[in-house]
Structure formats: C-alpha cells, structure tokens
Amino acid sequence: MTRPGGNLRRKMIQSAFYLSLFTLAGISFLLVTQHITAEPIKQAEKQVLLKTIDQILPTTQYNNDLFTDTITVTSPDYLGTTDPVTIYRARFNKKPVAVIFKVIATNGYSGNIEIITGIYQDGTLSGVRVLKHRETPGLGDKIETRKTDWVLGFSGERLQPDQKRYWRVKKDGGHFDQFTGATITPRAIVKAVKNALDFYQQNGDRLYDSTQSN
Structure with a gap:
C-alpha cells in the first residue's frame, strides 16, 4: 500500500x-x-x-570604410558619457578628411540628448544631427531636422580664440537662436557641440593616427 x-x-x-x-x-x-x-x-x-x-559628411568626400577605420576613446568631460565612444575616421586616398563621433548633451530639458558631430581636419564642423532625445513635442523637438532647420546652423562653425560667449544661445549673450518657450534644449545642444569641438581641439591629428585602430 x-x-x-x-x-x-x-x-x-x-x-x-x-x-x-x-x-x-x-x-x-x-x-x-x-x-x-x-x-x-x-x-x-x-x-x-x-x-x-x-x-x-557627403560620401564624395571620403573613400575609405568608416566602420573599419575607427578608434575608441573615453572622455566623459567632453563627450558626456563614461562609456567608450567610437570615432569614425574619414579619409580620401588615405589622407585625413574628418572624424565623426557621438556626444551626449547631459542637460536637456527631459534628460540626455544624443547627437552626432562631424568635424573636418581643420576643426570646422561638417554637420550635426540629433540621434535620440525625449524633449517636449512642439517645443524642444525643434532640434529635429524634420521639424526645423535649426541644427543645420552648426555646419561651418568652428572654435575661435576670441569666442568665449559665442558658443551660447542668444538669450545668454551668444550666437545661436533659442526656441520660443524652450531655451534649455538648444542651450544643451550648443554646449555639447562646443564640447565636441573642444575635444577635437585637444586631440587633433592624434585621432587620425593609423597605428591606432580597432
């Protein structure tokens, strides 16, 4: 049983x-x-x-494979993140043209804003685009190219020795427009783009060093 x-x-x-x-x-x-x-x-x-x-960065300006010609850097003070950041290096016939990399604007109205910047070898911005954000629809989202052309205004800009106040929104005495009812978002983007330029200025041609690659 x-x-x-x-x-x-x-x-x-x-x-x-x-x-x-x-x-x-x-x-x-x-x-x-x-x-x-x-x-x-x-x-x-x-x-x-x-x-x-x-x-x-138009494809006519480089002829190498950006995704194999890279280095990885960590620079939280300039790039806004403690994570490694990939630097894509554009070359034409092996000669340096520009670098492209992401930078985080850490002081957006609704949190971090991820942008990507292109910087020519001479330190001039080839362009800026916003990759990710959570800014307020109808206000802060004007950083998107499908909303306005505001972000296109960075193309051709560069750092100058006498531009201490230049890299600010007009409300703060600078060069760049802010949005009606939304100053925090463009202020954050302007600061992040300047940080990207500062990073490039500090590192310069070392970013193109062919002995450093992933």
Missing part, C-alpha cells in the same frame, strides 16, 4: 522537474532567438547610422 505522503512527494518532484524543463526550454529559445536576431539588428542600426553620417 502506497502512503499518501509518498504520492505527494513524487508529484512535487515531477512538478519541479517539468517546471525546470520548461524554464530551460524557454531560456534556450530566448538565447537562440537573440542569436538569430542580433546580426540583423546590428546591420539595421549600422544602416541608420550610415544614413545619418551621409547627412553630415
């Missing part, structure tokens, strides 16, 4: 076994799915980034 306690114990063991089996199967499925989708996602992100880069 089987004791009731034995049946209960056996059922509990079986339940635990099947639960573990289902959990393992679920984890395996997730890992396989992640492995299968990782590369397509990576390629899609690469295409989006390349499309944005094309907007700030």
Whole structure:
C-alpha cells in the first residue's frame, strides 16, 4: 500500500522537474532567438547610422570604410558619457578628411540628448544631427531636422580664440537662436557641440593616427 505522503512527494518532484524543463526550454529559445536576431539588428542600426553620417559628411568626400577605420576613446568631460565612444575616421586616398563621433548633451530639458558631430581636419564642423532625445513635442523637438532647420546652423562653425560667449544661445549673450518657450534644449545642444569641438581641439591629428585602430 502506497502512503499518501509518498504520492505527494513524487508529484512535487515531477512538478519541479517539468517546471525546470520548461524554464530551460524557454531560456534556450530566448538565447537562440537573440542569436538569430542580433546580426540583423546590428546591420539595421549600422544602416541608420550610415544614413545619418551621409547627412553630415557627403560620401564624395571620403573613400575609405568608416566602420573599419575607427578608434575608441573615453572622455566623459567632453563627450558626456563614461562609456567608450567610437570615432569614425574619414579619409580620401588615405589622407585625413574628418572624424565623426557621438556626444551626449547631459542637460536637456527631459534628460540626455544624443547627437552626432562631424568635424573636418581643420576643426570646422561638417554637420550635426540629433540621434535620440525625449524633449517636449512642439517645443524642444525643434532640434529635429524634420521639424526645423535649426541644427543645420552648426555646419561651418568652428572654435575661435576670441569666442568665449559665442558658443551660447542668444538669450545668454551668444550666437545661436533659442526656441520660443524652450531655451534649455538648444542651450544643451550648443554646449555639447562646443564640447565636441573642444575635444577635437585637444586631440587633433592624434585621432587620425593609423597605428591606432580597432
């Protein structure tokens, strides 16, 4: 005669076994799915980034592969993040043309704003675009090119020795327009772009060093 306690114990063991089996199967499925989708996602992100880069640096100006000619740097004071930042190096017939890299504006109205900057070898901005933000629709989102052409105004700008107040919004005595009802967002972008230029000025041609690559 089987004791009731034995049946209960056996059922509990079986339940635990099947639960573990289902959990393992679920984890395996997730890992396989992640492995299968990782590369397509990576390629899609690469295409989006390349499309944005094309907007700030025409493909006619370089003939190397930006995604293989890179270095990684860490510069939280200038780039707004403690994470490593990839520097994409544009060259024409192996001669330096420009560098492209991301910088974070840490003091946006609704949090961090991720932008990408292109800087020619002589320190002139080739262009700036906003990649990610959470700014207020109808106000702060005017940093997007589909909303206004405000961000296009950075093209051709560069640092000058006598421009201490230049790199500010007009409300703060600077050169750049702010938005009606939204000063914090453009102020953050202007500061981040200046930081990017300062970073380039500090590092200069070392960023093109062919002995440094990933």
